[in-house]
Amino acid sequence: MSGRKVRIWFNRSFAVGYHYINAVRHNEDGMAFEIYGTHRDPEHVSLRACDYTEVEPVLSGEAYAAYCLDFCRRHQIEVFVPRWGMRYVVAAADAFAEMGVKLVCCTDRALLDQVEDKGNFFLSAEENNLMIVPEYRLVHTANEFKKAYEELRDMGLSVCFKPTRMEGGVGFRIIDPNYDPLTALFDTVSAKMSYEQAYHALSQTDSFPELMVMELLEGYEYSIDCLASPEGELLAAVPRRKAGGRSRLLEEVPELLEIARKVAQFYKIPYNYNLQLIYQGNVPKALEINPRMSGGLHMTCLSGVNFPYLAVKMALGYKVDPQTPEYGLLTSYVEQPVLMEGQPAQ
Known part of the structure; x- marks a missing residue:
């Protein structure tokens, strides 16, 4: 392998990005990298693993993809490992390819x-016999939520719910039939809540982003x-x-x-x-x-x-x-x- 340093960019990530950047830097082949990192937080720990850092602007969609393309152009980036805004980057995959930038991610939008x-994913996994999925229902209204909860409860299942398009446990809640708000107030914060609390919150709007109501595993x-x-x-x-x-x-x-x-x-x-x-x-x-x-x-x-x-x-x-x-x-x-x-x- 050439002794020339490969220019690689890791955009906004979580703190564990620090470890992944160093895993690339200290690779077993001795391949040399010049590592670029960006984040909205100028003191984010992942940036400490990088040779060059820059504060990301607050952008999304096509504007964020344009920023990424410009960053690659300005710094002659050869490899880009996108984390935040990956879908925006993937939408511009052809433009990155034209610049000669290798994207280390899935670029198939479908x-x-x-x-x-x-x-x-659950539908695809079921239809193609890839794995067993839990009992679940997709809901968009409070009444649909009520129906889904009652169906799963009547099957003898414990019930939880979460948004279909979030990651990292964001929005995940467990419906606890024995939930006591006073006890919860004096306990550590948890994902548990009562059915009545969930239904009341969801009833505040005619419809909401899709939720998956499912069997608690x-x-x-x-x-x-x-x-x-x-x-x-x-x-x-x-x-x-x-x-x-x-x-x-x-x-x-x-x-x-x-x-x-x-x-x-x-x-x-x-x-x-x-x-x-x-x-x-x-x-x-x-x-x-x-x-x-x-x-x-x-x-x-x-x-x-x-x-x-x-x-x-x-x-x-x-x-x-x-x-x-x-x-x-x-x-x-x-x-x-x-x-x-x-x-x-x-």
Whole structure:
């Protein structure tokens, strides 16, 4: 590989972006990178892993895509790893390609619509026998919500709901039939609420953005971090189970690895993505697909697979062979103090 530094840009991300940037910087091939980072917060910790930083303007839609194109032009960026505003970037994928910028993400807009919308994903997963989905209903009005809740309750199921187009647990609520507002007031904040509270809130408008009212899954929760070629060939899959507190077990579970294989074969999502499933009894049921690096990927990298770097490597045109992750590892994480000035924190 050439000793020339490849110019790579990571836009606005979460704090764990710090780890992913350093995984690329300290790659096993010794490939050299000049790393650019942007964020709306000039003191965001992810920027401390970068060689050059810039404060992002508050933009969305086509205006944000135009900013990204201009940033790539100004800094002669060769590889762009978009996190925030990925759909805006993907809409302008042809313009990035014309500039010679490699996007490390899924650029198939129809596929993103299919997997990012939880309703579309559940329907697709069911119809194509990819995995079992929970009992669910899609609702847009308070009356539809009432009907859905009563149907699931009458099936003997615990019930929760969430928006179909949010990520990271935003908007997720559990309906607790024994909810006591006074007790809740003196307890830690939780996602639980009463049916009456939810119905009252949703009744304040004639219609609302689509909600999924669904069976509450209460068994082991797994995130399966996946690495695939630009053509969608699965190269690595590591199931990561919540094991209490901050602990995460990287576990070889044949039925989950088979689900990952079927999902990869059907959707052909490139680079890094994540499947989330929760067991109900002995049955793993689908939760969602995130066509991007997951929030816990830095722990999964302890399996010996450098997920962030290998995706970048493939985007640059290099071949990556199927990986052999190490399973059976119990992992966790700690806070790390970082100086917010001086040379990039590594």
